[in-house]
Amino acid sequence: xxxxxxxxxxxxxxxxxxxxxxxxxxxxxxxxxxxxxxxxxxxxxxxxxxxxxxxxxxxxxxxxxxxxxxxxxxxxxxxxxxxxxxxxxxxxxxxxxxxxxxxxxxxxxxxxxxxxxxxxxxxxxxxxxxxxxxxxxxxxxxxxxxxxxxxxxxxxxxxxxxxxxxxxxxxxxxxxxxxxxxxxxxxxxxxxxxxxxxxxxxxxxxxxxxxxxxxxxxxxxxxxxxxxxxxxxxxxxxxxxxxxxxxxxxxxxxxxxxxxxxxxxxxxxxxxxxxxxxxxxxxxxxxxxxxxxxxxxxxxxxxxxxxxxxxxxxxxxxxxxxxxxxxxxxxxxxxxxxxxxxxxxxxxxxxxxxxxxxxxxxxxxxxxxxxxxxxxxxxxxxxxxxxxxxxxxxxxxxxxxxxxxxxxxxxxxxxxxxxxxxxxxxxxxxxxx
Ligand code: IMP
Numbered sequence: 001x002x003x004x005x006x007x008x009x010x011x012x013x014x015x016x017x018x019x020x021x022x023x024x025x026x027x028x029x030x031x032x033x034x035x036x037x038x039x040x041x042x043x044x045x046x047x048x049x050x051x052x053x054x055x056x057x058x059x060x061x062x063x064x065x066x067x068x069x070x071x072x073x074x075x076x077x078x079x080x081x082x083x084x085x086x087x088x089x090x091x092x093x094x095x096x097x098x099x100x101x102x103x104x105x106x107x108x109x110x111x112x113x114x115x116x117x118x119x120x121x122x123x124x125x126x127x128x129x130x131x132x133x134x135x136x137x138x139x140x141x142x143x144x145x146x147x148x149x150x151x152x153x154x155x156x157x158x159x160x161x162x163x164x165x166x167x168x169x170x171x172x173x174x175x176x177x178x179x180x181x182x183x184x185x186x187x188x189x190x191x192x193x194x195x196x197x198x199x200x201x202x203x204x205x206x207x208x209x210x211x212x213x214x215x216x217x218x219x220x221x222x223x224x225x226x227x228x229x230x231x232x233x234x235x236x237x238x239x240x241x242x243x244x245x246x247x248x249x250x251x252x253x254x255x256x257x258x259x260x261x262x263x264x265x266x267x268x269x270x271x272x273x274x275x276x277x278x279x280x281x282x283x284x285x286x287x288x289x290x291x292x293x294x295x296x297x298x299x300x301x302x303x304x305x306x307x308x309x310x311x312x313x314x315x316x317x318x319x320x321x322x323x324x325x326x327x328x329x330x331x332x333x334x335x336x337x338x339x340x341x342x343x344x345x346x347x348x349x350x351x352x353x354x355x356x357x358x359x360x361x362x363x364x365x366x367x368x369x370x371x372x373x374x375x376x377x378x379x380x381x382x383x384x385x386x387x388x389x390x391x392x393x394x395x396x397x398x399x400x401x402x403x404x405x406x407x408x409x410x411x412x413x414x415x416x417x418x419x420x421x422x423x424x425x426x427x428x429x430x431x432x433x
Contacts, residue, residue: 001262002429003220005247006330008227009266009320011236011274012245013300013307015332015414016267017041020057020223022419023428027221029065029213030058031206033253034243035225036073036106036138038131040301044417045089051301052086054079056223059091065213066092069206070102071243071253073138075111076153076196099199100206101151102255104142107163107192109170109183110134116177128239129276131302139242141166150203153196160189207255214260219429222250228266228320229360236360239278247324263428265411266326268317270337270398273307275300279361282346283310296336311344311367314405319355321408328411328426331402334395335415338379343370345398347405370398382415388423391415 006023008014021043024030037053043060044050054074058064068074079099086092111134121127130136141147146165152158163185171182213220226245229235233244243249247264251257271292274280284292292298292309299306320326337343349355349363372394375381385391391399391413399410411426 001214001260002217002431003214003222003260003262004428005222005224005250005261005264007224007245007247007264007266007324009268009317009324009326009329010227010272011229011280012039012225012227013273013275013298014227014267014269016224017043017057018414018417018422019267019330019332019412020221021060022422024056024058024061024064024221026219026429027058027064028218029067029210030056030221030223031067031069031210031254032056032072032223032225033069034071034245034249035241036133036135037075037078038133038135038241038302039225042301048089050085050089052082053302055082055086055092055097058221058223059086059096062091062096063094064096065098065209066096067098067206067209068100068103069210069254070100071249072100072103073106073135073142074099074103074150075106075134076192076199077108080195080198097202098206098209099150099203101149101203103150104138105148105150105153105192106134106138107148107166108188109167109174110137110141112179113137113170113174113177116174116179120177126238127277129278133302136242137170141170144169150199153193154200154203156189156193159193160185163189210254211256211260214256217431221428222254224249228323229316231323234323234356236278239276262430263327264325265328265330265428266320266324266408267330267332268312268320269332270334271296271312271340271343272310273298275303275305275307279359280308280310281316281349281360281363281365282313282367283308288340288342291340292336295339296333311346311365312402313346313365314402315346315349316355316360317402318406321406322356326406326408329402329406329408330412330414331399331410332414334413335379335382335421338373338382338395341374343373344368345370345401370394372397383421385415386420388413388425
């Protein structure tokens with residue numbers, strides 16, 4: 001067995017796209033297990049930038065399986081467009097793509113409802129700041145036992161029956177929130193079935209394929225979406241997404257047992273960002289926040305929204321390590337932090353508060369200055385480093401501090417957008433671990 005789970009350790013956008021892209025070079029298959037097109041991974045292919053929202057980052061490697069597992073919610077219109085784009089760039093030419101029969105479908109009315117709710121919430125209390133991609137409503141239909149699954153897309157009568165069951169609940173809310181006309185279920189079933197017909201040869205029992213691969217000792221990479229603090233159970237509820245973004249989501253989202261999980265690596269930026277609403281204890285003061293945002297290009301890949309920015313939150317990272325069972329940490333965007341004057345790190349919360357015990361909205365961070373980070377050429381030296389040993393001493397001390405606070409070894413460091421600016425301290429796929 002040689003499997004690796006990679007999940008975001010913060011509120012998403014930790015640089016998973018680049019790390020997974022690098023690690024996927026050694027994988028036989030890459031599997032997404034939760035979420036939908038609320039995620040966005042930027043792939044740089046020669047001079048072209050492509051953003052994928054559903055297809056895992058393994059898609060850049062011909063022959064590497066790209067699997068969308070049952071725990072996902074999939075918008076068939078978005079998937080069709082994404083696959084067409086990838087194919088027009090010469091990717092996914094073989095049988096790499098597989099989509100789980102039991103994954104749920106994001107319907108156009110889920111997406112519409114997500115937007116209507118956000119607008120209503122913005123006028124009143126509690127906007128979550130969702131990506132408006134219909135993710136929450138689709139998961140609600142799933143757990144409400146009235147959802148449409150991928151397998152239903154290929155049987156128009158079954159599809160219509162499922163949609164009618166779903167719309168019986170959705171329609172009154174749509175109307176209450178101001179939607180003008182009722183959904184024409186029959187016409188929509190025709191449209192969705194037509195748009196999904198191409199998918200049928202790729203639909204299968206993804207869990208069985210993964211199980212076979214694990215048993216055969218293939219390298220399987222499970223690609224997380226969003227981040228630990230957006231997990232529906234353990235994140236900053238209710239400002240979370242609607243799925244389990246943490247490593248446990250691999251078992252329930254793919255349909256394999258915990259014994260199949262090998263390494264679990266968490267990705268964290270050298271600082272923190274958050275998009276959408278909700279508590280963010282280490283958010284920086286406005287000047288520093290603006291500098292981080294500009295230096296790090298911190299705008300959403302899916303929505304283009306400017307991200308809130310602040311300092312690395314070590315107690316939160318330790319919590320993320322606990323709820324994921326991390327065996328390794330990947331630290332990204334160190335070059336960006338090196339360009340910020342007087343950077344800080346949160347070493348504890350006041351009064352000994354701990355995440356999981358005290359809500360994130362109530363904690364007050366204890367910040368420490370990073371020593372030696374004011375050297376004028378620090379950012380250049382970080383960008384020029386070609387090994388972890390050649391990183392400037394203050395940066396290595398920072399990595400040591402992270403390791404010590406989280407009690408998980410740093411296994412990968414990223415110091416820039418280029419693939420050459422990635423240093424690994426451990427092999428991701430090791431037989432039998
Ligand atoms: P939803 O997943 O669209 O329902 O949004 C719920 C919350 O998760 C919002 O705060 C979003 O901004 C956040 N979110 C969802 N997907 C991502 C992501 O890929 N990166 C960062 N935040 C995300």
